[in-house]
Amino acid sequence: MGINTERDIQANLQIGPTDQGMIRLFIEADGIEIPMDFDPEEAEEIADEIRAAAQAARAVKG
Numbered sequence: 001m002g003i004n005t006e007r008d009i010q011a012n013l014q015i016g017p018t019d020q021g022m023i024r025l026f027i028e029a030d031g032i033e034i035p036m037d038f039d040p041e042e043a044e045e046i047a048d049e050i051r052a053a054a055q056a057a058r059a060v061k062g
Contacts, residue, residue, distance in 0.1 A: 001007075011029035018024050023043035027034040038046065 009029055011027055014024075014026040014028075016024060016026075018037065020037075022037040022039060025036040025038070027036070
């Protein structure tokens with residue numbers, strides 16, 4: 001499965017700071033919970049990648 005493979009799965013995504021100074025991405029789907037913690041610098045890098053992907057997606061849509 002790759003980035004372009006569509007799946008019919010619904011998931012809930014929550015993003016926020018933890019009490020330990022980390023940024024948590026919390027994904028929940030089909031009874032599975034995935035907490036992913038990042039330090040603020042890593043979170044900013046991820047945010048940059050999301051912005052770049054959004055820009056690239058806009059270019060594809062034309």
